[in-house]
Amino acid sequence: MESTILRTENFNAYFGTSHVLKDVNIAIERNNIIAIMGPSGCGKSTFIRSINRMHELTENATTKGNIFLDGNNIYEMNPTFLRRKIGMVFQTPNPFNTMSIYQNVIAGYTLNGYKLSKADKDVTVEESLVKAALWNEVKDNLHKKGTFLSGGQQQRLCIARSLAMKPEILLLDEPTSALDPISTSKIEELLLSLKDSYTIIIVTHNMQQAGRISDFTAFFYLGELTEWNETKIIFTNPKNIQTQNYITGRFG
Amino acid sequence: MTHLDAELSKLKATVIDMWNLVLRQLTDSREALEKFDKDLARHVLANEKRVNAYELKINMDCENILALFNPVANNLRFVLAVLRINYNLERVGDYIKTIMKIVNDSESLADPEDIDESQIRIMFETTQDMLTEVLEAFEEENAQPIRNIFAIDDKLDSVNRGANAIIAGLISRKPSEVINYLNLLSIIRRLERVGDQTKNIAEEIIFYIEAKVVRHMKTKNKLIE
Amino acid sequence: MKDPLRFRETRNTAFRIIVIFFTLVSIIPLIAVLVYIFRQGISVINWHFLTSLPKPVGEIGGGILNAIIGSTIIIVLATLIAVPLGVTAGIYFSENSRNKGNRSARSGVNIVSYFRELRKSWVYRAAHLGVDVLQGVPSIVIGILIYLWLVKPFGRFSALSGSVALAFMMLPSIIKSTEETLKLVPHAVKEAALALGVPYYKTILRVIIPAGMSGILNGILLGIARVSGETAPLLFTAFGNPFFSFSIFKPIASLPLIIFNYAISPYEDWHKLAWGASFILVSTVLILNILTKLVLKKWKVQY
Numbered sequence: 001m002e003s004t005i006l007r008t009e010n011f012n013a014y015f016g017t018s019h020v021l022k023d024v025n026i027a028i029e030r031n032n033i034i035a036i037m038g039p040s041g042c043g044k045s046t047f048i049r050s051i052n053r054m055h056e057l058t059e060n061a062t063t064k065g066n067i068f069l070d071g072n073n074i075y076e077m078n079p080t081f082l083r084r085k086i087g088m089v090f091q092t093p094n095p096f097n098t099m100s101i102y103q104n105v106i107a108g109y110t111l112n113g114y115k116l117s118k119a120d121k122d123v124t125v126e127e128s129l130v131k132a133a134l135w136n137e138v139k140d141n142l143h144k145k146g147t148f149l150s151g152g153q154q155q156r157l158c159i160a161r162s163l164a165m166k167p168e169i170l171l172l173d174e175p176t177s178a179l180d181p182i183s184t185s186k187i188e189e190l191l192l193s194l195k196d197s198y199t200i201i202i203v204t205h206n207m208q209q210a211g212r213i214s215d216f217t218a219f220f221y222l223g224e225l226t227e228w229n230e231t232k233i234i235f236t237n238p239k240n241i242q243t244q245n246y247i248t249g250r251f252g
Numbered sequence: 253m254t255h256l257d258a259e260l261s262k263l264k265a266t267v268i269d270m271w272n273l274v275l276r277q278l279t280d281s282r283e284a285l286e287k288f289d290k291d292l293a294r295h296v297l298a299n300e301k302r303v304n305a306y307e308l309k310i311n312m313d314c315e316n317i318l319a320l321f322n323p324v325a326n327n328l329r330f331v332l333a334v335l336r337i338n339y340n341l342e343r344v345g346d347y348i349k350t351i352m353k354i355v356n357d358s359e360s361l362a363d364p365e366d367i368d369e370s371q372i373r374i375m376f377e378t379t380q381d382m383l384t385e386v387l388e389a390f391e392e393e394n395a396q397p398i399r400n401i402f403a404i405d406d407k408l409d410s411v412n413r414g415a416n417a418i419i420a421g422l423i424s425r426k427p428s429e430v431i432n433y434l435n436l437l438s439i440i441r442r443l444e445r446v447g448d449q450t451k452n453i454a455e456e457i458i459f460y461i462e463a464k465v466v467r468h469m470k471t472k473n474k475l476i477e
Numbered sequence: 478m479k480d481p482l483r484f485r486e487t488r489n490t491a492f493r494i495i496v497i498f499f500t501l502v503s504i505i506p507l508i509a510v511l512v513y514i515f516r517q518g519i520s521v522i523n524w525h526f527l528t529s530l531p532k533p534v535g536e537i538g539g540g541i542l543n544a545i546i547g548s549t550i551i552i553v554l555a556t557l558i559a560v561p562l563g564v565t566a567g568i569y570f571s572e573n574s575r576n577k578g579n580r581s582a583r584s585g586v587n588i589v590s591y592f593r594e595l596r597k598s599w600v601y602r603a604a605h606l607g608v609d610v611l612q613g614v615p616s617i618v619i620g621i622l623i624y625l626w627l628v629k630p631f632g633r634f635s636a637l638s639g640s641v642a643l644a645f646m647m648l649p650s651i652i653k654s655t656e657e658t659l660k661l662v663p664h665a666v667k668e669a670a671l672a673l674g675v676p677y678y679k680t681i682l683r684v685i686i687p688a689g690m691s692g693i694l695n696g697i698l699l700g701i702a703r704v705s706g707e708t709a710p711l712l713f714t715a716f717g718n719p720f721f722s723f724s725i726f727k728p729i730a731s732l733p734l735i736i737f738n739y740a741i742s743p744y745e746d747w748h749k750l751a752w753g754a755s756f757i758l759v760s761t762v763l764i765l766n767i768l769t770k771l772v773l774k775k776w777k778v779q780y
Contacts, residue, residue: 054672084674094665098687108673111683158669165673185254192255211320212255235319 002071005030005168005199006051011065013046013055020046022223023065028216033195035214035231036203039251042220044203048171051201052086053079070168084108087162091174093154095146095161102142104157105129108165124164132160133190152183156190163194170194172202176209188213207247211235219243256321260330263313264390267334267341270306271387274341277303277348278383278446282376284352285439288361293352303345310338326460333460337390340449340456344383347442347449354435362432366422370436371411375443378408382450386457395461398454402471405451412444511759518756521749527757531719531735534744541754543721547636547730548758551715552701554640554725559647560697566604566648567655567693568681573601574660612649619645620710628714636722636729639715646707647700654699658692659685691773698769702762708733732758 006028013021021043028034036044049055050063053074067074074082095104105125109116116124125142129135134156138149146157155175162170172191176184191200192213204210210217210231217234219227219242227240238244245251253261277296284292314335317323323331355361367373382401389398419437423430455467529540619642627638662685670680686693711717716728717738732754739751 052672054668057671080674080676082674083672088672090665090668090672092665094663094669096666096669096684096688098684098690107670108675111670111673111675111679113679161669161673189254208322211322231320232316236315 003029005070006201007068009066009068011050011067012063013043013050014062014064015046015058016060020223021050024225026218026225026228028199028201030199031195031197032215033191033200033202033213035210035217036201036220037205037207037210037217037246038220039246040205041222043223044220045173047220048088048173048201048203051169051171052083052088054083054088080112084112084165085167086169086171087165087167088171089155089158089162089173089175092178093151093158095149095154095157097145097147099145100143101138101146101149101157104146105160105164107161128160128164131163131194132156133186133193134160150183152179152186155179155183155187159187159190163198167198169199169201172200174203174205177205184209219246221246256317256323256327259313259317259321260323260327263310263317263331263334266306266310266313267337268387268391270303270310270338270341271383271390273299273303273306274345274348275380275383275387277345278376278380281348281351281355282380284355285361285372285376286364286367288355290356293356296352297349297356300345300349303342307338307342310334314338326463329460329463333456336456337453340453343449344446347446351439351442354438358432358435360432362422362429362436366426366429366433367436369422370415370418370433370440372436372440372443375408375411375440375447378404379443379446379450382408382447386450386454389454389457393461395458398457401451401454405447406471408444408447412440415440511763514752514756514759517749517752518754521753522756526750526753530721531750533719539750541732541735541750541757543718543730544732544735544754545757546721546723547715547718548705548732550723550725550729551636551639551643551711551731552705554636555643555647555704556697556701558640559644559651559700562644563648563651563696563700564655564686564693566608566652567696568659568686570601570605570608570652570656571659572681573598574656608649608652611645612653615709616646616707617709617712620713623710624713633726634714634716634728636715636725636727639711639729639731640725642710642714643704643707646704646710647697650700650703651693651696654696655689655693658689658696661692662688695769695773698765702765705762705765706733706758708737712737 004027006026008024008026011021011024012019024047036047038044046055051067051074055061055063056079063075069077069082069085095101096107099107102121102125103110105128106116106121109121109124126135126139129138134153137153138157141148146154149157159170159175176187179187188209191202194200202210202214214231217227217229217231218225219234219238219240221242227234227238227243229239234243235247238247277299280292280296283289284296314331317331321327361367362370382404386398386401389395415437419433419440422433422436426433452467455465458464458466526540527545528542530543531541532539623638623642623645627641628634666688667680667685670684671677675684711731711734715731715734717734718728718730720730722729736751736754736758739747739754742748
């Protein structure tokens, strides 16, 4: 299996006439945690939303250039099929409030009309919740609605929901910005443990978070990928002056 | 265990490895001196490169930990202490190198009784004990046993001060061996510095564990907790 | 600084008293109406009243069974017509307005793009305006319109035309509450479903609508409650029928019509029957509203 799981080729993204991402070229290896960083408005969220083609769901949003998943051009795939291979977790936890915890975890299957036997469903739910480090906290309440869960637990539920689809890549858009420090560190530990089986791409505003968990960091500035390197190197000796200014807090 | 804890454990293990290497160098250098074994001396000199390599690696690891994890409190003190201990160990390695160079470059050594009289053996033993004790304190993160290190180092200093007179005496008795005796004096000086560096390491460990800075204090004060 | 504080506290209490007073004032008419209808109508209610046909002029007694059945048929049919149309329209409005709001296309600000935006959304604007206008059209005007479109061409009054008229009147309520409820469903829920690879139409049907179900049902039940008592549109469409009728292509009796006919008649016992029918109508609407609240409590999804 090739080690490069995701590759972009001169990728550009637009909202109407506004050029939000400019000629992004990046190659991401399997089983790494990649942090996407940069000041507000630099295109980080647009970038990961382009990976699972959620970007085009916005009105007037267009792209140019290619992205390859495992060597296959994602623009030649069916987008709904693509989104089942790439999981996404958002900034504010968004479990389906009309469904119980159990139903939430397998929502990806039931909403898409996949028929699973009860035994398969049970196994999938348990495995996903275990992987998301939530099983012990909810195993006695699987059929209740998730409204009693704390923010951090809800976010882990969303992660479990994405993991249940057995994706190859997990995209996370500032998953811990809305959470307290303890929940944040639990989720960071969780992501570290998932590294062996998944490739994780996380947009984060929090530099310390990027330092703590990521192997590689991509730094975006005004839509351009200005630096892409091992996190160690970016944090000790960035090559680009903008990266250094951002990291040392001179602008945000 | 968090990611940071894992990294700190690795760092500690690397420091211990370097420390054990330096200890072995010290032991080997003593043997090389007492047996006037030039092969062993050259072996020690070759190993000095490894000591330097460790120093570079530990420096880089500390830099990475500080940059990536922003450690605070005891974790921060640990990294800062390691940075300085790292430097001290490298200095010890350097002094051993100098001693071995002296052995390697000499055509002969002084007689064993003269070596005894110079108290080099006692100095070697003392520094070996000091370094081992401080290593144990580092491994077990217990600052108690090393509080008497400072007194021991003071004794080392007084031996060093008395060395001038002893060596002068030896020279006046056997002027033909003046080079050998001067070499002994050089070795004594280096060993005293090894003791000093070990004392510095002990100060760093107290800093890490008790958050007290005892550097530059007179000895008596360090005994008070 | 004691005095200013006491002054403010007094003002606070005074304001609160005024608010409570006016609340009571606005509830009193409602209670008065209910109590009066209850007192007037309760004496007329008996098994016979509820289960027999109206008697011809001059004879004592008679019932309103055909009106009860007729009203039920008309309202059920009206609901069947209005709900699919209304909910779909509500979905359309909520989806299109939503996309304007969040994740807004940061398109360049210039004349060309402004006009392009206008042109694309003219359907939305026109339809939205239409719904607002429909809400304000008097019920009798709707009755006349349906008369012209459905009664005259076919040459007969019918329950179906009555239902269509009532459906027209239910539409604005259903559309508006569907739209508002769906707009309240956070965008994040939709994104979560889309990110799982659920196609757009399924996301709407199986995620958004269930999430907004309480609001949608609320709108439907409110619409039903409102049209149950409409008389004017039925005057020209369903027309009324003194006998039982189960065919939707024939005229049919209904409670408002029978109340109207009996109330303007000169006969004393017909007046009493009118009170009885009013009582039935009002209590049905009341029970419907209460049921709605109870049922929706269970369904409600809080965001």
